Amino acid sequence: EDQVTQSPEALRLQEGESSSLNCSYTVSGLRGLFWYRQDPGKGPEFLFTLYSAGEEKEKERLKATLTKKESFLHITAPKPEDSATYLCAVQANSGYALNFGKGTSLLVTP
Amino acid sequence: KAGVTQTPRYLIKTRGQQVTLSCSPISGHRSVSWYQQTPGQGLQFLFEYFSETQRNKGNFPGRFSGRQFSNSRSEMNVSTLELGDSALYLCASSLGQLDNSPLHFGNGTRLTVT
Numbered sequence: 001e002d003q004v005t006q007s008p009e010a011l012r013l014q015e016g017e018s019s020s021l022n023c024s025y026t027v028s029g030l031r032g033l034f035w036y037r038q039d040p041g042k043g044p045e046f047l048f049t050l051y052s053a054g055e056e057k058e059k060e061r062l063k064a065t066l067t068k069k070e071s072f073l074h075i076t077a078p079k080p081e082d083s084a085t086y087l088c089a090v091q092a093n094s095g096y097a098l099n100f101g102k103g104t105s106l107l108v109t110p
Numbered sequence: 111k112a113g114v115t116q117t118p119r120y121l122i123k124t125r126g127q128q129v130t131l132s133c134s135p136i137s138g139h140r141s142v143s144w145y146q147q148t149p150g151q152g153l154q155f156l157f158e159y160f161s162e163t164q165r166n167k168g169n170f171p172g173r174f175s176g177r178q179f180s181n182s183r184s185e186m187n188v189s190t191l192e193l194g195d196s197a198l199y200l201c202a203s204s205l206g207q208l209d210n211s212p213l214h215f216g217n218g219t220r221l222t223v224t
Contacts (some may be wrong), residue, residue: 043215
């Protein structure tokens with residue numbers, strides 16, 4: 001059965017303090033791994049798709065990387081506006097559904 | 111380009127009633143998926159439609175159903191509501207032609223069952 005585990009559950013950073021969020025997964029044939037950001041009261045906002053081990057993608061202060069068993073979302077010099085819940089999801093070759101992790105709640109303080 | 115639109119934003123229903131939620135996808139997107147989000151379970155897949163056909167279904171009871179219209183708009187229906195159905199229901203659309211095209215979510219319908 002496909003599984004996605006995100007850690008930590010919650011993370012508090014000071015502005016400018018870089019860190020990484022982890023997404024460990026097991027899937028029978030990875031079609032894609034997705035990162036989303038969700039703000040309170042809103043739907044998830046798409047950030048990145050990664051397709052194969054070794055792939056990296058960047059957007060502003062965020063960088064996502066992928067290995068065969070996990071993905072990392074690196075946040076460089078975060079700002080308070082980066083505070084949100086970050087969700088990781090995998091899509092298997094066998095279907096169209098995304099299997100989501102429970103998310104990491106990030107709080108960045110000034 | 112307008113995003114995914116879900117109506118209504120909030121609903122309060124009583125146990126045993128039924129409810130219909132609506133979703134308008136991004137223009138040009140032919141795939142629509144529905145997810146249930148709760149604090150305990152996170153996001154869980156309900157079903158996915160492409161060109162009016164259900165391609166995928168999650169592990170939810172038959173009380174949960176959906177459909178897609180020829181203009182790609184979608185509705186989901188929950189009958190005989192239970193307290194545990196209280197959740198944020200999210201609709202997402204994608205191009206659907208590439209199997210791994212990203213999903214774009216609406217802001218959801220918050221359903222409260224009393």
